[in-house]
Amino acid sequence: MVLVPESIRRDVLHVCRRLYERGLVAGTDGNVSVRLGKDRILATPTGMSKGFLEASDLVVCDLQGRQLEGKRRLTTEIKIHLAVYTQREDVCAVVHAHPPHATAFAVARRPLEERLMPEAYIAVGKVALTEYGTPSTEELEASIRPAAKEHDAILLANHGAVTLGRDVIGAYHRMEALEQLARISLLTQMLGGAQRLSPEEIARLESIRGVYGSAPPNLPCYHCGWTPESPPAASERGSESSAGARRKTYTEPEVHWAGNPPVWERHAATDKEAQVRDLARRALREVREGS
Numbered sequence: 001m002v003l004v005p006e007s008i009r010r011d012v013l014h015v016c017r018r019l020y021e022r023g024l025v026a027g028t029d030g031n032v033s034v035r036l037g038k039d040r041i042l043a044t045p046t047g048m049s050k051g052f053l054e055a056s057d058l059v060v061c062d063l064q065g066r067q068l069e070g071k072r073r074l075t076t077e078i079k080i081h082l083a084v085y086t087q088r089e090d091v092c093a094v095v096h097a098h099p100p101h102a103t104a105f106a107v108a109r110r111p112l113e114e115r116l117m118p119e120a121y122i123a124v125g126k127v128a129l130t131e132y133g134t135p136s137t138e139e140l141e142a143s144i145r146p147a148a149k150e151h152d153a154i155l156l157a158n159h160g161a162v163t164l165g166r167d168v169i170g171a172y173h174r175m176e177a178l179e180q181l182a183r184i185s186l187l188t189q190m191l192g193g194a195q196r197l198s199p200e201e202i203a204r205l206e207s208i209r210g211v212y213g214s215a216p217p218n219l220p221c222y223h224c225g226w227t228p229e230s231p232p233a234a235s236e237r238g239s240e241s242s243a244g245a246r247r248k249t250y251t252e253p254e255v256h257w258a259g260n261p262p263v264w265e266r267h268a269a270t271d272k273e274a275q276v277r278d279l280a281r282r283a284l285r286e287v288r289e290g291s
């Protein structure tokens with residue numbers, strides 16, 4: 001049995017409900033996944049509305065897309081998620097939805113201009129637009145792989161959108177921001193077109209994005225609660241280029257997240273602790289509810 005911390009299941013359900021309530025998916029559209037370990041993914045099932053999922057509906061699979069646990073059937077769109085996880089070690093969550101405005105750009109096969117607003121640029125970054133691939137096929141997976149290497153937000157031609165994050169809440173916020181950007185972009189076109197941010201302004205935002213765009217520094221690891229109490233050893237940090245020196249204060253979480261040692265090794269080491277924490281939390285809740 002794969003240990004899935006309760007907090008992760010709760011966050012996945014929360015994100016699913018929000019996707020549905022905000023109209024970013026319709027019917028049984030969309031899917032959400034979280035990386036639990038080196039070869040373990042928690043994902044939403046096929047054929048169910050994201051607005052009505054329960055914790056027991058979530059399933060566990062490996063990086064080949066083989067279902068390992070769960071009473072429901074794994075989403076057939078898991079290939080979208082696997083295409084991302086196999087390319088990006090730093091990504092621990094993927095959200096796939098069909099947000100109407102962003103999907104309109106994908107259907108028109110029109111690239112989304114991201115240089116419109118500073119906050120949107122920081123949250124979403126450059127948006128990729130893939131070639132069309134038939135859903136649930138290797139063709140679609142192959143179109144996503146190169147895009148996922150360089151982007152945290154991807155438009156799938158004639159299909160929808162994918163956003164990546166270090167955790168599922170982050171990936172969801174990026175989806176919301178992407179949809180908002182697409183909406184504003186469309187409205188701007190009705191007003192005769194946007195005044196883009198200048199290359200200098202974009203360069204300034206790029207330097208900020210490294211810090212705020214993904215996870216804020218020094219937050220505990222989303223999955224196992226690991227916090228950088230002490231800076232990592234010089235050997236762990238690697239050579240310090242001028243870029244390294246500039247970003248020095250952010251190296252600690254990166255060591256944890258970016259695979260040195262891989263994030264899942266730490267999870268394996270802390271699985272026991274997580275189990276104890278979950279038991280303690282449950283006991284506390286029972287005491288509170290009993291009183």
Ligand SMILES: [Zn+2]
Nearest residue numbers: 030077096160
């Ligand atoms: Zn889809």
